[in-house]
Amino acid sequence: xxxxxxxxxxxxxxxxxxxxxxxxxxxxxxxxxxxxxxxxxxxxxxxxxxxxxxxxxxxxxxxxxxxxxxxxxxxxxxxxxxxxxxxxxxxxxxxxxxxxxxxxxxxxxxxxxxxxxxxxxxxxxxxxxxxxxxxxxxxxxxxxxxxxxxxxxxxxxxxxxxxx
Amino acid sequence: xxxxxxxxxxxxxxxxxxxxxxxxxxxxxxxxxxxxxxxxxxxxxxxxxxxxxxxxxxxxxxxxxxxxxxxxxxxxxxxxxxxxxxxxxxxxxxxxxxxxxxxxxxxxxxxxxxxxxxxxxxxxxxxxxxxxxxxxxxxxxxxxxxxxxxxxxxxxxxxxxxxxxxxxxxxxxxxxxxxxxxxxxxxxxxxxxxxxxxxxxxxxxxxxxxxxxxxxxxxxxxxxxxxxxxxxxxxxxxxxxxxxxxxxx
Numbered sequence: 001x002x003x004x005x006x007x008x009x010x011x012x013x014x015x016x017x018x019x020x021x022x023x024x025x026x027x028x029x030x031x032x033x034x035x036x037x038x039x040x041x042x043x044x045x046x047x048x049x050x051x052x053x054x055x056x057x058x059x060x061x062x063x064x065x066x067x068x069x070x071x072x073x074x075x076x077x078x079x080x081x082x083x084x085x086x087x088x089x090x091x092x093x094x095x096x097x098x099x100x101x102x103x104x105x106x107x108x109x110x111x112x113x114x115x116x117x118x119x120x121x122x123x124x125x126x127x128x129x130x131x132x133x134x135x136x137x138x139x140x141x142x143x144x145x146x147x148x149x150x151x152x153x154x155x156x157x158x159x160x161x162x163x164x
Numbered sequence: 165x166x167x168x169x170x171x172x173x174x175x176x177x178x179x180x181x182x183x184x185x186x187x188x189x190x191x192x193x194x195x196x197x198x199x200x201x202x203x204x205x206x207x208x209x210x211x212x213x214x215x216x217x218x219x220x221x222x223x224x225x226x227x228x229x230x231x232x233x234x235x236x237x238x239x240x241x242x243x244x245x246x247x248x249x250x251x252x253x254x255x256x257x258x259x260x261x262x263x264x265x266x267x268x269x270x271x272x273x274x275x276x277x278x279x280x281x282x283x284x285x286x287x288x289x290x291x292x293x294x295x296x297x298x299x300x301x302x303x304x305x306x307x308x309x310x311x312x313x314x315x316x317x318x319x320x321x322x323x324x325x326x327x328x329x330x331x332x333x334x335x336x337x338x339x340x341x342x343x344x345x346x347x348x349x350x351x352x353x354x355x356x357x358x359x360x361x362x363x364x365x366x367x368x369x370x371x372x373x374x375x376x377x378x379x380x381x382x383x384x385x386x387x388x389x390x391x392x393x394x395x396x397x398x399x400x401x402x403x404x405x406x407x408x409x410x411x412x413x
Contacts, residue, residue, distance in 0.1 A: 007297065015294040021287035022317075022367055023189075024278050025242040041298070079249045081190060082242045085372060090298060094369035095362040097396075101404020106411075119374065127378035 005042065012041035012090050020086040029082055032072050036087035040065035044091055054118075055125045061091050062129025070137050080134075088126055093119040170262070171227045174206050177266040182213070182220045183233045184248050184273055188241040189372075192217070192380050192388040198252050202265075205256040217391045238395070240372065243277040281321060288367040289314030295363035301356060305363075308345065308354035312364035316341035320368060331402045334368060338406025341365055346410060365403055370396040 016037025020030040044061035048054065069083035096119040103112035182199045186192075195215050199222065203211035210225035217238060223230040248269065255265045278284070292313025293306040301309075320337035327333060341364045348354035373396035381389030 011294045011297040015291050015298060018287040018291035018294070019367075020242075021279060022284055022291070023240040023242050024244075026246050029242075029246075077250075077253070078246050079190075079194070081194070082246060085189075085240065085242065088375060089372070092372060092375055094366050095299065097374065097400045098362055098365055098369055098403060098407075101400045102407055102411075105401075105405045105408040123374040124378050126375050127382060130375075130379060131382050 005045075008045050009038050009042055013038040016041075016086050016089055019089045023085055025082050025086060026078065029072075029076060029078060032076070033083055033086035036065055036068050036072065036083045037090050039068055040087050041090040055121050058091050058122045059125040059129045062088055062126040063133045065091070066130045066133030067137065070133070084130060088130070091122075091126055093122040096122065167227075170206075171208070171224055173262055173266060174203070174208065175222065175224055175228050175231055177262060177269060178202050178211075179220060179222050179231055179233050180266070180269045180273065181248050181252060182215065182222065183235060184269070185245055186215065186217065186220065186235050187237055187239070188244040188248075189238060189376075190245050191376060191383075192385040193383045195220075198249065201256055202252050205258065206262060215385075216387050217395070241277065244272065247272045247277070281318070284321070285314045285318045288317035292363045292366055295366050296359060299359065299362070301359040301363065305354045305356060305360050308348035309360050309363040312341050312344040312348070312360060313367060315344060316364050317367050331398060334399055334402040335406040337368055338365055338403040339410055341368075342407040342410030361407060365407070368399075368403055370399040373399065 013034040017030050017034030019037070020033035025033050040061045043064050044057045047057035047060060052060075065087040066080075066084060069080050069087055072078075072083045073080040096115050100112050100115040100119055103109070103115060178199045181202065182195050185195045185198060192215050196213050199213050199215075199220075200211055203209075203224065208224050208227070212223045212225075214221040217235065219232060219234045221230060221232050251260075251265050251268050251272070254260045255262070260268070289310045293310040295301070296303065296306050296309055316337045319340045320333050323333035323336050324330065342361060345354065345357050345360040345364065348360060349357045354360050373392055377389050377392035377396055379389075380392060
Protein backbone atom coordinates (compact mmCIF):
# COMPACT_ATOMS: atom_id res chain seq x y z
CA UNK A 1 0.00 0.00 0.00
CA UNK A 2 2.71 2.49 0.99
CA UNK A 3 4.89 1.47 -1.93
CA UNK A 4 1.88 1.82 -4.20
CA UNK A 5 1.29 5.37 -2.91
CA UNK A 6 4.88 6.38 -3.60
CA UNK A 7 4.67 4.98 -7.13
CA UNK A 8 1.41 6.84 -7.75
CA UNK A 9 2.95 10.04 -6.38
CA UNK A 10 5.99 9.82 -8.63
CA UNK A 11 4.10 8.95 -11.77
CA UNK A 12 1.37 11.54 -11.26
CA UNK A 13 4.13 14.11 -10.83
CA UNK A 14 5.73 13.10 -14.13
CA UNK A 15 2.33 12.86 -15.82
CA UNK A 16 1.31 16.38 -14.80
CA UNK A 17 4.71 17.90 -15.54
CA UNK A 18 4.54 16.44 -19.06
CA UNK A 19 1.17 18.09 -19.55
CA UNK A 20 2.78 21.30 -18.32
CA UNK A 21 5.20 20.95 -21.25
CA UNK A 22 2.39 20.21 -23.73
CA UNK A 23 0.39 23.22 -22.52
CA UNK A 24 3.57 25.30 -22.68
CA UNK A 25 3.73 26.47 -19.08
CA UNK A 26 6.66 28.80 -18.30
CA UNK A 27 9.69 26.56 -17.85
CA UNK A 28 10.39 27.42 -14.22
CA UNK A 29 6.76 26.73 -13.31
CA UNK A 30 6.70 23.20 -14.76
CA UNK A 31 8.00 21.34 -11.65
CA UNK A 32 5.45 23.18 -9.52
CA UNK A 33 2.71 22.21 -11.97
CA UNK A 34 3.78 18.61 -11.45
CA UNK A 35 3.67 19.09 -7.70
CA UNK A 36 0.13 20.50 -7.80
CA UNK A 37 -1.05 17.62 -9.96
CA UNK A 38 0.57 15.01 -7.73
CA UNK A 39 -1.12 16.39 -4.61
CA UNK A 40 -4.52 16.45 -6.27
CA UNK A 41 -4.13 12.94 -7.62
CA UNK A 42 -2.92 11.44 -4.33
CA UNK A 43 -5.92 12.85 -2.50
CA UNK A 44 -8.24 11.48 -5.17
CA UNK A 45 -6.48 8.11 -5.08
CA UNK A 46 -6.63 7.75 -1.29
CA UNK A 47 -10.29 8.77 -1.20
CA UNK A 48 -11.13 6.19 -3.87
CA UNK A 49 -9.36 3.55 -1.74
CA UNK A 50 -11.69 4.48 1.13
CA UNK A 51 -14.73 3.89 -1.12
CA UNK A 52 -15.61 7.53 -1.68
CA UNK A 53 -17.46 7.93 -4.98
CA UNK A 54 -15.47 9.27 -7.91
CA UNK A 55 -17.57 12.45 -8.17
CA UNK A 56 -16.97 13.42 -4.54
CA UNK A 57 -13.31 12.46 -4.72
CA UNK A 58 -12.90 14.61 -7.84
CA UNK A 59 -14.53 17.53 -6.07
CA UNK A 60 -12.18 17.33 -3.08
CA UNK A 61 -9.15 16.74 -5.31
CA UNK A 62 -9.94 19.79 -7.43
CA UNK A 63 -10.58 21.85 -4.30
CA UNK A 64 -7.11 21.06 -2.97
CA UNK A 65 -5.55 21.63 -6.40
CA UNK A 66 -7.07 25.10 -6.55
CA UNK A 67 -5.82 25.98 -3.06
CA UNK A 68 -2.25 24.86 -3.79
CA UNK A 69 -2.38 26.56 -7.20
CA UNK A 70 -3.52 29.78 -5.55
CA UNK A 71 -0.56 29.64 -3.14
CA UNK A 72 1.91 29.10 -5.99
CA UNK A 73 0.26 31.78 -8.11
CA UNK A 74 0.73 34.34 -5.36
CA UNK A 75 4.28 33.22 -4.69
CA UNK A 76 5.43 33.38 -8.33
CA UNK A 77 3.17 36.27 -9.40
CA UNK A 78 1.76 34.25 -12.28
CA UNK A 79 -1.89 33.75 -13.18
CA UNK A 80 -3.50 30.89 -11.31
CA UNK A 81 -4.59 29.13 -14.49
CA UNK A 82 -1.01 27.97 -15.12
CA UNK A 83 -1.01 25.71 -12.07
CA UNK A 84 -4.72 24.87 -12.21
CA UNK A 85 -4.78 23.62 -15.76
CA UNK A 86 -2.03 21.06 -15.40
CA UNK A 87 -3.00 20.25 -11.83
CA UNK A 88 -6.47 18.99 -12.67
CA UNK A 89 -5.31 16.96 -15.68
CA UNK A 90 -5.01 13.65 -13.77
CA UNK A 91 -8.56 14.19 -12.47
CA UNK A 92 -10.34 15.21 -15.68
CA UNK A 93 -12.40 12.45 -17.23
CA UNK A 94 -10.57 12.32 -20.57
CA UNK A 95 -10.69 8.55 -20.66
CA UNK A 96 -14.41 8.49 -19.89
CA UNK A 97 -15.09 11.17 -22.51
CA UNK A 98 -13.25 9.01 -25.01
CA UNK A 99 -15.20 5.91 -23.96
CA UNK A 100 -18.47 7.81 -24.35
CA UNK A 101 -17.71 8.75 -27.91
CA UNK A 102 -16.46 5.31 -28.73
CA UNK A 103 -19.65 3.74 -27.39
CA UNK A 104 -21.75 6.15 -29.40
CA UNK A 105 -19.95 5.68 -32.71
CA UNK A 106 -20.16 1.92 -32.12
CA UNK A 107 -23.94 2.42 -31.69
CA UNK A 108 -23.95 1.24 -28.05
CA UNK A 109 -26.15 4.15 -26.94
CA UNK A 110 -26.94 2.88 -23.44
CA UNK A 111 -23.31 2.69 -22.39
CA UNK A 112 -22.66 5.96 -24.22
CA UNK A 113 -25.26 7.89 -22.23
CA UNK A 114 -24.08 6.27 -19.01
CA UNK A 115 -20.44 7.19 -19.62
CA UNK A 116 -21.44 10.62 -20.86
CA UNK A 117 -23.30 11.35 -17.63
CA UNK A 118 -20.29 10.17 -15.65
CA UNK A 119 -17.96 12.48 -17.59
CA UNK A 120 -20.38 15.37 -17.17
CA UNK A 121 -20.79 14.83 -13.42
CA UNK A 122 -17.07 14.48 -12.81
CA UNK A 123 -16.15 17.57 -14.82
CA UNK A 124 -18.93 19.46 -13.07
CA UNK A 125 -17.53 18.38 -9.71
CA UNK A 126 -14.02 19.47 -10.72
CA UNK A 127 -15.26 22.86 -11.87
CA UNK A 128 -17.23 23.23 -8.64
CA UNK A 129 -14.17 22.38 -6.57
CA UNK A 130 -12.09 24.97 -8.42
CA UNK A 131 -14.68 27.72 -8.13
CA UNK A 132 -15.45 27.03 -4.46
CA UNK A 133 -11.79 27.09 -3.50
CA UNK A 134 -11.23 30.30 -5.41
CA UNK A 135 -14.20 32.04 -3.77
CA UNK A 136 -13.29 30.86 -0.28
CA UNK A 137 -9.69 32.01 -0.68
CA UNK A 138 -10.84 35.39 -1.91
CA UNK A 139 -13.12 35.76 1.09
CA UNK A 140 -10.34 34.80 3.48
CA UNK A 141 -7.87 37.13 1.81
CA UNK A 142 -10.35 39.95 2.14
CA UNK A 143 -10.77 39.19 5.83
CA UNK A 144 -7.03 39.01 6.52
CA UNK A 145 -6.06 42.03 4.51
CA UNK A 146 -8.94 44.35 5.28
CA UNK A 147 -6.66 47.03 6.64
CA UNK A 148 -4.23 46.89 3.79
CA UNK A 149 -6.76 46.85 1.00
CA UNK A 150 -8.71 49.75 2.42
CA UNK A 151 -5.46 51.68 2.72
CA UNK A 152 -4.70 50.87 -0.89
CA UNK A 153 -8.13 51.92 -2.04
CA UNK A 154 -7.78 55.12 -0.05
CA UNK A 155 -4.41 55.84 -1.68
CA UNK A 156 -5.86 55.10 -5.10
CA UNK A 157 -8.80 57.40 -4.52
CA UNK A 158 -6.45 60.15 -3.44
CA UNK A 159 -4.23 59.64 -6.48
CA UNK A 160 -7.24 59.81 -8.74
CA UNK A 161 -8.42 62.97 -7.06
CA UNK A 162 -5.07 64.56 -7.72
CA UNK A 163 -5.15 63.58 -11.39
CA UNK A 164 -8.75 64.56 -11.94
CA UNK B 165 -0.16 62.84 -28.08
CA UNK B 166 -3.66 64.22 -27.78
CA UNK B 167 -6.56 62.60 -25.97
CA UNK B 168 -8.12 61.17 -29.12
CA UNK B 169 -4.98 59.24 -30.08
CA UNK B 170 -4.47 58.16 -26.50
CA UNK B 171 -7.90 56.52 -26.40
CA UNK B 172 -7.41 54.88 -29.77
CA UNK B 173 -4.15 53.38 -28.57
CA UNK B 174 -5.81 52.25 -25.35
CA UNK B 175 -8.55 50.53 -27.35
CA UNK B 176 -6.05 48.71 -29.57
CA UNK B 177 -3.89 47.76 -26.61
CA UNK B 178 -6.79 46.33 -24.60
CA UNK B 179 -8.18 44.41 -27.54
CA UNK B 180 -4.78 42.94 -28.38
CA UNK B 181 -4.32 41.78 -24.79
CA UNK B 182 -7.79 40.26 -24.70
CA UNK B 183 -7.37 38.57 -28.06
CA UNK B 184 -4.05 36.97 -27.13
CA UNK B 185 -5.36 35.73 -23.80
CA UNK B 186 -8.45 34.23 -25.42
CA UNK B 187 -6.39 32.59 -28.17
CA UNK B 188 -4.12 31.06 -25.55
CA UNK B 189 -7.00 29.49 -23.64
CA UNK B 190 -7.57 31.83 -20.68
CA UNK B 191 -10.91 31.75 -18.91
CA UNK B 192 -13.50 34.17 -20.23
CA UNK B 193 -14.09 36.04 -17.00
CA UNK B 194 -10.37 36.54 -16.54
CA UNK B 195 -10.04 38.07 -19.98
CA UNK B 196 -12.84 40.51 -19.19
CA UNK B 197 -11.33 41.28 -15.82
CA UNK B 198 -7.88 41.94 -17.31
CA UNK B 199 -9.20 44.26 -20.00
CA UNK B 200 -11.37 46.28 -17.62
CA UNK B 201 -8.55 46.52 -15.11
CA UNK B 202 -6.23 47.88 -17.78
CA UNK B 203 -8.94 50.36 -18.81
CA UNK B 204 -9.35 51.54 -15.24
CA UNK B 205 -5.61 52.13 -14.94
CA UNK B 206 -5.96 54.55 -17.88
CA UNK B 207 -8.81 56.36 -16.08
CA UNK B 208 -11.43 54.91 -18.40
CA UNK B 209 -14.12 53.95 -15.92
CA UNK B 210 -17.05 53.19 -18.21
CA UNK B 211 -15.43 50.58 -20.47
CA UNK B 212 -17.65 47.66 -21.45
CA UNK B 213 -16.61 44.36 -22.94
CA UNK B 214 -18.37 41.33 -24.32
CA UNK B 215 -16.12 38.31 -24.61
CA UNK B 216 -16.94 35.06 -26.37
CA UNK B 217 -14.55 32.32 -27.51
CA UNK B 218 -14.91 33.48 -31.11
CA UNK B 219 -14.72 37.24 -30.73
CA UNK B 220 -14.40 40.23 -28.42
CA UNK B 221 -16.40 43.46 -28.50
CA UNK B 222 -14.91 46.34 -26.55
CA UNK B 223 -16.25 49.81 -26.02
CA UNK B 224 -14.65 52.69 -24.14
CA UNK B 225 -17.88 54.56 -23.57
CA UNK B 226 -18.44 57.68 -25.65
CA UNK B 227 -14.79 58.42 -26.20
CA UNK B 228 -14.14 56.09 -29.11
CA UNK B 229 -15.98 53.98 -31.64
CA UNK B 230 -16.55 50.42 -30.48
CA UNK B 231 -14.15 47.84 -31.87
CA UNK B 232 -14.49 44.13 -32.55
CA UNK B 233 -11.82 41.49 -32.92
CA UNK B 234 -12.45 37.95 -34.07
CA UNK B 235 -10.67 34.93 -32.62
CA UNK B 236 -10.08 32.08 -35.02
CA UNK B 237 -7.56 29.82 -33.31
CA UNK B 238 -7.77 28.54 -29.76
CA UNK B 239 -4.87 26.59 -28.28
CA UNK B 240 -3.47 26.19 -24.79
CA UNK B 241 -0.38 28.37 -24.40
CA UNK B 242 0.12 29.14 -20.72
CA UNK B 243 3.39 30.97 -21.26
CA UNK B 244 1.68 33.59 -23.40
CA UNK B 245 -1.05 34.07 -20.80
CA UNK B 246 1.60 34.63 -18.14
CA UNK B 247 3.39 37.19 -20.35
CA UNK B 248 0.23 39.16 -21.15
CA UNK B 249 -0.80 39.03 -17.51
CA UNK B 250 2.58 40.43 -16.56
CA UNK B 251 2.18 43.37 -18.94
CA UNK B 252 -1.30 44.13 -17.63
CA UNK B 253 -0.06 43.96 -14.05
CA UNK B 254 2.73 46.40 -14.82
CA UNK B 255 0.33 48.73 -16.60
CA UNK B 256 -2.15 48.65 -13.72
CA UNK B 257 0.43 49.82 -11.19
CA UNK B 258 1.66 52.45 -13.66
CA UNK B 259 5.11 50.88 -13.96
CA UNK B 260 4.97 51.28 -17.75
CA UNK B 261 3.12 53.66 -20.02
CA UNK B 262 0.44 52.70 -22.51
CA UNK B 263 2.82 52.94 -25.48
CA UNK B 264 5.36 50.66 -23.81
CA UNK B 265 2.62 48.19 -22.96
CA UNK B 266 1.41 48.16 -26.56
CA UNK B 267 4.94 47.58 -27.88
CA UNK B 268 5.46 44.74 -25.41
CA UNK B 269 2.17 43.14 -26.40
CA UNK B 270 3.09 43.36 -30.09
CA UNK B 271 6.38 41.66 -29.32
CA UNK B 272 4.61 38.92 -27.36
CA UNK B 273 2.21 38.40 -30.25
CA UNK B 274 5.06 37.83 -32.69
CA UNK B 275 7.10 35.52 -30.46
CA UNK B 276 6.57 31.79 -30.45
CA UNK B 277 6.93 30.59 -26.88
CA UNK B 278 6.39 26.90 -27.61
CA UNK B 279 9.13 24.44 -26.84
CA UNK B 280 10.55 22.54 -29.85
CA UNK B 281 8.17 19.99 -31.34
CA UNK B 282 10.29 16.96 -30.45
CA UNK B 283 10.30 17.92 -26.77
CA UNK B 284 6.51 18.30 -26.81
CA UNK B 285 6.15 14.93 -28.51
CA UNK B 286 8.48 13.38 -25.94
CA UNK B 287 6.37 14.86 -23.15
CA UNK B 288 3.25 13.43 -24.78
CA UNK B 289 4.91 10.00 -24.99
CA UNK B 290 5.96 10.03 -21.34
CA UNK B 291 2.52 11.23 -20.24
CA UNK B 292 0.87 8.44 -22.23
CA UNK B 293 3.01 5.77 -20.65
CA UNK B 294 2.55 7.20 -17.14
CA UNK B 295 -1.19 6.86 -17.66
CA UNK B 296 -0.75 3.05 -17.58
CA UNK B 297 0.48 3.23 -13.99
CA UNK B 298 -2.12 5.70 -12.77
CA UNK B 299 -5.08 3.78 -14.17
CA UNK B 300 -4.15 0.21 -13.27
CA UNK B 301 -2.79 -0.86 -16.65
CA UNK B 302 -0.03 -3.38 -17.18
CA UNK B 303 3.52 -2.11 -16.90
CA UNK B 304 4.33 -4.12 -20.01
CA UNK B 305 1.98 -1.89 -22.02
CA UNK B 306 4.07 1.18 -21.32
CA UNK B 307 6.35 0.99 -24.40
CA UNK B 308 3.38 0.62 -26.75
CA UNK B 309 1.63 3.61 -25.16
CA UNK B 310 4.90 5.56 -25.32
CA UNK B 311 5.24 5.07 -29.06
CA UNK B 312 1.56 5.50 -29.89
CA UNK B 313 1.17 8.63 -27.76
CA UNK B 314 4.22 10.36 -29.22
CA UNK B 315 3.42 9.53 -32.84
CA UNK B 316 -0.26 10.42 -32.41
CA UNK B 317 0.67 13.81 -30.98
CA UNK B 318 3.17 14.44 -33.78
CA UNK B 319 0.57 13.55 -36.40
CA UNK B 320 -1.88 15.98 -34.86
CA UNK B 321 0.65 18.83 -34.85
CA UNK B 322 1.78 18.18 -38.43
CA UNK B 323 -1.72 17.82 -39.91
CA UNK B 324 -2.91 20.84 -37.93
CA UNK B 325 -0.04 22.85 -39.41
CA UNK B 326 -0.87 21.64 -42.94
CA UNK B 327 -4.67 21.85 -43.03
CA UNK B 328 -5.72 24.14 -40.15
CA UNK B 329 -8.81 21.97 -39.69
CA UNK B 330 -8.84 20.83 -36.10
CA UNK B 331 -11.46 18.13 -36.56
CA UNK B 332 -9.49 16.47 -39.35
CA UNK B 333 -6.14 16.52 -37.55
CA UNK B 334 -7.67 15.04 -34.40
CA UNK B 335 -9.52 12.40 -36.37
CA UNK B 336 -6.35 11.34 -38.19
CA UNK B 337 -4.23 11.39 -35.02
CA UNK B 338 -6.77 9.17 -33.24
CA UNK B 339 -6.81 6.78 -36.20
CA UNK B 340 -3.02 6.51 -36.10
CA UNK B 341 -3.15 5.83 -32.36
CA UNK B 342 -5.79 3.16 -32.88
CA UNK B 343 -3.78 1.56 -35.66
CA UNK B 344 -0.55 1.50 -33.62
CA UNK B 345 -2.33 0.09 -30.58
CA UNK B 346 -4.02 -2.70 -32.52
CA UNK B 347 -0.73 -3.52 -34.26
CA UNK B 348 1.02 -3.66 -30.88
CA UNK B 349 -1.58 -6.07 -29.53
CA UNK B 350 -1.49 -8.11 -32.73
CA UNK B 351 2.29 -8.58 -32.49
CA UNK B 352 2.15 -9.30 -28.75
CA UNK B 353 3.88 -6.08 -27.77
CA UNK B 354 0.92 -5.05 -25.63
CA UNK B 355 -1.95 -6.74 -23.80
CA UNK B 356 -4.84 -4.33 -23.19
CA UNK B 357 -5.68 -2.46 -26.35
CA UNK B 358 -8.26 -0.20 -24.66
CA UNK B 359 -5.84 1.02 -21.99
CA UNK B 360 -3.12 1.68 -24.56
CA UNK B 361 -5.52 3.69 -26.71
CA UNK B 362 -6.89 5.73 -23.80
CA UNK B 363 -3.36 6.46 -22.56
CA UNK B 364 -2.14 7.46 -26.00
CA UNK B 365 -5.09 9.76 -26.76
CA UNK B 366 -4.83 11.50 -23.36
CA UNK B 367 -2.73 14.36 -24.83
CA UNK B 368 -5.47 14.87 -27.43
CA UNK B 369 -8.71 14.59 -25.42
CA UNK B 370 -10.57 17.74 -24.41
CA UNK B 371 -10.76 17.08 -20.67
CA UNK B 372 -9.59 20.60 -20.01
CA UNK B 373 -12.12 22.11 -22.41
CA UNK B 374 -14.99 20.32 -20.68
CA UNK B 375 -13.94 21.56 -17.27
CA UNK B 376 -13.38 25.11 -18.54
CA UNK B 377 -16.80 25.04 -20.19
CA UNK B 378 -18.54 24.10 -16.95
CA UNK B 379 -16.53 26.73 -15.16
CA UNK B 380 -17.55 29.47 -17.58
CA UNK B 381 -21.18 28.40 -17.20
CA UNK B 382 -20.86 28.76 -13.42
CA UNK B 383 -19.32 32.21 -13.76
CA UNK B 384 -22.39 33.32 -15.75
CA UNK B 385 -20.74 33.34 -19.20
CA UNK B 386 -23.36 31.18 -20.85
CA UNK B 387 -22.38 31.94 -24.44
CA UNK B 388 -18.75 31.07 -23.78
CA UNK B 389 -19.66 27.98 -21.78
CA UNK B 390 -21.93 26.57 -24.47
CA UNK B 391 -19.43 27.37 -27.22
CA UNK B 392 -16.57 25.70 -25.37
CA UNK B 393 -18.79 22.73 -24.60
CA UNK B 394 -19.55 22.39 -28.30
CA UNK B 395 -15.86 22.51 -29.12
CA UNK B 396 -15.14 19.84 -26.52
CA UNK B 397 -17.93 17.67 -27.90
CA UNK B 398 -16.60 18.02 -31.44
CA UNK B 399 -13.08 17.09 -30.37
CA UNK B 400 -14.30 14.07 -28.43
CA UNK B 401 -16.38 13.05 -31.43
CA UNK B 402 -13.38 13.36 -33.76
CA UNK B 403 -11.24 11.20 -31.50
CA UNK B 404 -13.97 8.63 -30.86
CA UNK B 405 -14.80 8.21 -34.54
CA UNK B 406 -11.10 8.14 -35.50
CA UNK B 407 -10.60 5.19 -33.17
CA UNK B 408 -13.85 3.51 -34.18
CA UNK B 409 -12.81 3.49 -37.84
CA UNK B 410 -9.78 1.40 -36.93
CA UNK B 411 -11.45 -0.81 -34.31
CA UNK B 412 -14.32 -1.64 -36.67
CA UNK B 413 -11.93 -3.39 -39.06
